[in-house]
Amino acid sequence: MAQITLVDTTLRDGSHAVRHQFNEQNVADLASGLDRAGIPVIEITHGDGLGGSSLQYGRSLLSDEEMISIGVDTVQDSKVAVLLLPGIGTHVELERALDLGAKVVRVATHCTEADISAQHIEMTKSRGALAVGFLMMAHMLEPDDLAKQAQLMASYGADVVYVTDSAGALLPDMVGARVRALRSALDDAVEIGFHGHNNLGLAVGNSLVAVESGATWIDGAMAGFGAGAGNTATEVVAAALDKAGHEVVGVDIFELMRVAEEKARPLLPSSTTISRSALMLGYAGVYSSFLLHAYRASERFGVDPAEILLELGQRKMVGGQEDMIVDVAIELSQGRADQGATNSR
Ligand SMILES: CC[C@H](O)CC(=O)C(=O)O
Ligand SMILES: [Mn+2]
Numbered sequence: 001m002a003q004i005t006l007v008d009t010t011l012r013d014g015s016h017a018v019r020h021q022f023n024e025q026n027v028a029d030l031a032s033g034l035d036r037a038g039i040p041v042i043e044i045t046h047g048d049g050l051g052g053s054s055l056q057y058g059r060s061l062l063s064d065e066e067m068i069s070i071g072v073d074t075v076q077d078s079k080v081a082v083l084l085l086p087g088i089g090t091h092v093e094l095e096r097a098l099d100l101g102a103k104v105v106r107v108a109t110h111c112t113e114a115d116i117s118a119q120h121i122e123m124t125k126s127r128g129a130l131a132v133g134f135l136m137m138a139h140m141l142e143p144d145d146l147a148k149q150a151q152l153m154a155s156y157g158a159d160v161v162y163v164t165d166s167a168g169a170l171l172p173d174m175v176g177a178r179v180r181a182l183r184s185a186l187d188d189a190v191e192i193g194f195h196g197h198n199n200l201g202l203a204v205g206n207s208l209v210a211v212e213s214g215a216t217w218i219d220g221a222m223a224g225f226g227a228g229a230g231n232t233a234t235e236v237v238a239a240a241l242d243k244a245g246h247e248v249v250g251v252d253i254f255e256l257m258r259v260a261e262e263k264a265r266p267l268l269p270s271s272t273t274i275s276r277s278a279l280m281l282g283y284a285g286v287y288s289s290f291l292l293h294a295y296r297a298s299e300r301f302g303v304d305p306a307e308i309l310l311e312l313g314q315r316k317m318v319g320g321q322e323d324m325i326v327d328v329a330i331e332l333s334q335g336r337a338d339q340g341a342t343n344s345r
Contacts, residue, residue: 001245005041005217007193008034008234010264011067012043012083014225016289017268020047020060026267027062027070030222033259035075038250039234041104043081044071047227047289049108050082050089050097056322057088058292065096072101077250079103083134085319086116091123098127107153108134108164110318111141114149121156132193132217133158137318139169139285143181150182150192160191160217165206166319168199168228169285175206176213183214193217196232198224199282201274203232204240211246222264228288229278235260280306284313293322297329307332 010030015022022030027044034042044067046052046060053060060067064082071080081104082097094105105124107117117133124131133153138146150161163170163178170178175194182192194210196203196219207218218241220234235256238248277295281288286309294312298305311328 002211003247003249006248007041007219008039009043010221010225012045013231014221015047016227017225020058027067028074029263031071031074033263035078037256037259038252040250041081042078045082049085050093068100104130106132106134108136111135111138114152118156121158125157131158133161134164136164136166138163143177147181147185154186154190160193162193162195164195166287167285168197168282172209175209179210179213179215191216195219197288198229199278204237207232207237222260228281228291229274277305280309284310286313287319293325297325301329301333303329303332
């Protein structure tokens with residue numbers, strides 16, 4: 001049975017659900033609850049990582065620095081992690097996060113672009129922090145190709161490399177194949193992680209498959225917080241892993257259930273569901289954080305958000321191509337207008 005490091009990302013990926021509007025009290029309450037429940041790693045930044053607060057990705061209420069400082073000052077045992085997408089965040093923000101006390105850095109790239117993680121992984125290691133490589137949209141690469149990208153991250157010094165199901169599009173056998181491919185391609189010293197989204201209702205089950213296939217780091221966000229239909233729910237996956245006989249290291253699952261229910265759930269704007277549009281993310285293989293952008297474009301141009309997402313999936317759009325959401329919405333609205341004109345002739 002495996003020993004699992006459970007990472008909670010309510011205060012990062014989870015913040016998509018509240019449009020990055022966590023306030024000081026929210027950060028302190030959630031961080032102290034997670035720390036009390038024994039969660040070893042708590043990720044804290046804007047939902048799109050360091051430097052994400054912008055017109056493109058949505059302005060956050062608190063700056064990354066404010067959130068990280070509150071987290072670091074609040075926790076006793078948990079380590080604070082930050083996420084960085086090279087290009088959205090830079091080495092300046094990374095240095096600052098490390099100065100403030102972040103101990104884990106997760107460097108995320110599209111799954112075919114591991115080579116752009118070198119500088120930030122090396123910088124993380126040179127500062128004595130733990131480096132995690134995050135291969136996003138992992139459904140878009142076959143297992144052996146994904147494993148080659150993971151080897152690149154490991155060669156830069158990554159301690160852990162993640163199969164990141166950004167679109168919540170992976171089926172259980174696809175998760176198993178990817179994790180096994182990474183496991184056999186990497187040195188034993190490099191651990192493998194799995195990050196899920198619940199767009200197809202598979203996040204907890206997929207996490208169990210990941211563990212059975214060799215993953216030892218598992219991500220979640222409490223109470224269904226997260227982009228799309230939410231991340232893997234931390235308290236649910238902890239309970240399921242424990243029931244399956246794995247050791248969820250350091251975690252008091254009963255306290256975690258209480259924190260999720262009493263501290264996280266009341267902050268969710270509405271209970272998380274697999275809405276038609278969230279389901280479309282998983283079905284069409286679209287980046288989960290596109291959901292709220294698609295809702296906004298839908299309101300602005302009067303087109304169906306699920307149709308926008310389906311089209312984005314067909315075009316194989318990936319993180320960083322958020323501007324295409326508006327383009328597609330405009331095209332769909334013009335297509336409908338043209339169709340209307342043809343019909344009225
Ligand atoms: C903006 C980074 C991205 O959302 C990372 C992540 O959580 C994912 O790819 O699922
Ligand atoms: Mn995510």
